[in-house]
Amino acid sequence: MTALRHDLNLARPDDVYNLIVDAHKGLDDAQCRAFDARLILLLANQVGDEAAIREAVDAALAGLVPTA
Amino acid sequence: MGSYVYPRYAYVPPPELTVGACVASTYPVVIVGAGLVGLTLALDLALKGVPVTVLDEDDTVSIGSRSICQAQRTLEIWHRLGVADRMVAKGVTWDTGEVYVGDRQVYRFNMQPDPGQRFPAFINLQQYYCEQFLVERCGEVAGVDLRFRNKVIDVRPGNDHVAVDVHTPDGRYTLRAAWLVACDGVRSAVRTLLKLPYEGEVFDDQFLIADIRMRADLPNIRKYWFYPPFHPQNSVLLHRQADDVLRVDFQLGRDADAEAERRIEAIDRRLGVMFGPAARWDHEWSSVYKFTCRTLPRFVHGRVIFAGDAAHVVSPFGARGGNSGVQDADNLGWKLALVVQGIAPASLLESYSHERVQAARENIRQSTRSTDFITPKFPASRVLRDAVLDLARDFPFARAMVNSGRLSRPTGCSDSPLHAGGAAEDWGPAPPPGDVLPDAPLADDNDIWATEAVAGRFAVVTFADTPDGLPSDAAARLAAPFPVACLAVMRDAGARPAGWDALHDTKGMLARRCDARPGTTYLVRPDQVIAGRWRALDLAALAAGLRRAAGLVEG
Numbered sequence A: 001m002t003a004l005r006h007d008l009n010l011a012r013p014d015d016v017y018n019l020i021v022d023a024h025k026g027l028d029d030a031q032c033r034a035f036d037a038r039l040i041l042l043l044a045n046q047v048g049d050e051a052a053i054r055e056a057v058d059a060a061l062a063g064l065v066p067t068a
Numbered sequence B: 001m002g003s004y005v006y007p008r009y010a011y012v013p014p015p016e017l018t019v020g021a022c023v024a025s026t027y028p029v030v031i032v033g034a035g036l037v038g039l040t041l042a043l044d045l046a047l048k049g050v051p052v053t054v055l056d057e058d059d060t061v062s063i064g065s066r067s068i069c070q071a072q073r074t075l076e077i078w079h080r081l082g083v084a085d086r087m088v089a090k091g092v093t094w095d096t097g098e099v100y101v102g103d104r105q106v107y108r109f110n111m112q113p114d115p116g117q118r119f120p121a122f123i124n125l126q127q128y129y130c131e132q133f134l135v136e137r138c139g140e141v142a143g144v145d146l147r148f149r150n151k152v153i154d155v156r157p158g159n160d161h162v163a164v165d166v167h168t169p170d171g172r173y174t175l176r177a178a179w180l181v182a183c184d185g186v187r188s189a190v191r192t193l194l195k196l197p198y199e200g201e202v203f204d205d206q207f208l209i210a211d212i213r214m215r216a217d218l219p220n221i222r223k224y225w226f227y228p229p230f231h232p233q234n235s236v237l238l239h240r241q242a243d244d245v246l247r248v249d250f251q252l253g254r255d256a257d258a259e260a261e262r263r264i265e266a267i268d269r270r271l272g273v274m275f276g277p278a279a280r281w282d283h284e285w286s287s288v289y290k291f292t293c294r295t296l297p298r299f300v301h302g303r304v305i306f307a308g309d310a311a312h313v314v315s316p317f318g319a320r321g322g323n324s325g326v327q328d329a330d331n332l333g334w335k336l337a338l339v340v341q342g343i344a345p346a347s348l349l350e351s352y353s354h355e356r357v358q359a360a361r362e363n364i365r366q367s368t369r370s371t372d373f374i375t376p377k378f379p380a381s382r383v384l385r386d387a388v389l390d391l392a393r394d395f396p397f398a399r400a401m402v403n404s405g406r407l408s409r410p411t412g413c414s415d416s417p418l419h420a421g422g423a424a425e426d427w428g429p430a431p432p433p434g435d436v437l438p439d440a441p442l443a444d445d446n447d448i449w450a451t452e453a454v455a456g457r458f459a460v461v462t463f464a465d466t467p468d469g470l471p472s473d474a475a476a477r478l479a480a481p482f483p484v485a486c487l488a489v490m491r492d493a494g495a496r497p498a499g500w501d502a503l504h505d506t507k508g509m510l511a512r513r514c515d516a517r518p519g520t521t522y523l524v525r526p527d528q529v530i531a532g533r534w535r536a537l538d539l540a541a542l543a544a545g546l547r548r549a550a551g552l553v554e555g
């Protein structure tokens, strides 16, 4: 587990966090999901590093127990 | 309905049921099924001098067009068997695919971006024509005994043979086969009789295939629409075929009523929305289908060998079913011939299973991914799929993720026990061992192609500037118990090195595609698969590589 950054990589983390949250405002649930999906794909391509994306997927899944 | 006139092949009473006829006690190879795969294998074996008996329960070709996209590799194989030019002349040649979202084109791909190859990326030709041409070719070569209306009803494997019970219009008989190859399709009777598990995934989505005859001024391009205006809920695939036949494949979804959709009026309604009120067509064949992806875990079971749909099935998106079955036959033919001729041990056939199970798994992986993209299984997968389609309008990266079928290319066998070394480093982009040797035009006396020059037997292919480093006694020093072609690729169109057949690569295209320098040497199997490559011509290494590739040493 080395490809994914754990330390801060953003100069203004609050701004980036709020930018993403604010983008959801006014969208219904379906629109939010569409927005999230597009953002994930755009960012995945920007990251470009498959190992880092794999680690990010694992990290994001942590603690989520499949119920379906 | 259709315009194609189905041939009826005569049933001839088999010698076993004919008084006074001479009956073989054991047949060297018996093939069950005269479909694409069984016929390809029969021709390959017969042309290699191994007589074959083919049993088929029917007396005609494939009912319905079924497989239409015949890939470059399939054409190269059929060319070796002497039928590809006829197929190309009859079929529709194409190499380009277009993908639309709504009515907007988002993606275009070319399956043969590097032209200068003997065969196109694809032709579209109905399966019944392919089978008809293969059957007719069987009539031209010695050694194929095609028995129509001979249905296999039981098989009993023994140690040194397989007993096969066959039902005919004249009653039943039993024959003994030293090797039995089951090419009897997805519902394989042989597989069922041997109670072999056929595991895999079943997909719930339903599709409607409408093959129609219609004069339409369409380019030779595969078109795929997600959410088109004329079928807004789902996707549609369009292909041209021979005889002005179009294939339209409508995705219907999970809940469609198959009975209702099958009715001509319902099909006409869908086609009317697609082609407009003025269009006129005749129906050729239609079918509502679901599909499965399955494979046998092993293709060789004692003296019974499985190939084609009897061994593996995939979804049609990607045209991998028939094409991979033809590659099974290509992989098996030379091995079975060496075994039947007593040159190689039976263990060579295990490599067929190893290599083609790997290929089947790769085909299933690819076609499952296409299917999951076309028919998303759960809500989040649909959201992501639609996000890709949305982004594809403006972002090239997303176009690469649009998966309407990754079309069949020859599947490599990367870890075959038959393949020898050569240094792994030190190679630029060129196919590694396990892949098929690339094609290229060769300016020669009679204008041949690399795919023709190497096909059908083992070949040593060495790249040379001058004849100096080419020993004239190379063939003798390789000391193989089977024919080996010694081929020297040279740019100089006048070169005639002693003891070698010169391939005049005057444009340097083959050298480029093989990342070759002077001395670079490829060892190629009879199915054109690369068995090893080296940066220098080393006859001792080649001799060892040949023995290994023919299964004469333990891997």
Ligand SMILES: Cc1cc2nc3c(=O)[nH]c(=O)nc-3n(C[C@H](O)[C@H](O)[C@H](O)COP(=O)(O)OP(=O)(O)OC[C@H]3O[C@@H](n4cnc5c(N)ncnc54)[C@H](O)[C@@H]3O)c2cc1C
Pocket (backbone or CB within 6 Å): B032, B033, B034, B035, B036, B037, B038, B055, B056, B057, B058, B062, B066, B067, B068, B069, B070, B127, B150, B151, B152, B153, B183, B184, B185, B186, B188, B189, B190, B209, B289, B307, B308, B309, B310, B316, B319, B320, B321, B322, B323, B324, B325
């Ligand atoms: C709608 C559709 C579209 C497709 N499109 C493509 C495509 O574009 N490209 C592609 O590569 N593939 C495609 N395929 C897949 C392709 O049709 C199959 O993979 C191919 O037919 C397999 O060939 P086969 O010889 O293994 O089996 P089959 O063609 O099924 O032949 C089996 C033969 O065995 C005979 N037989 C069966 N049981 C017995 C018995 N007990 N005794 C004697 N004989 C028997 C049958 O009569 C038949 O002739 C498509 C399939 C479908 C359904």
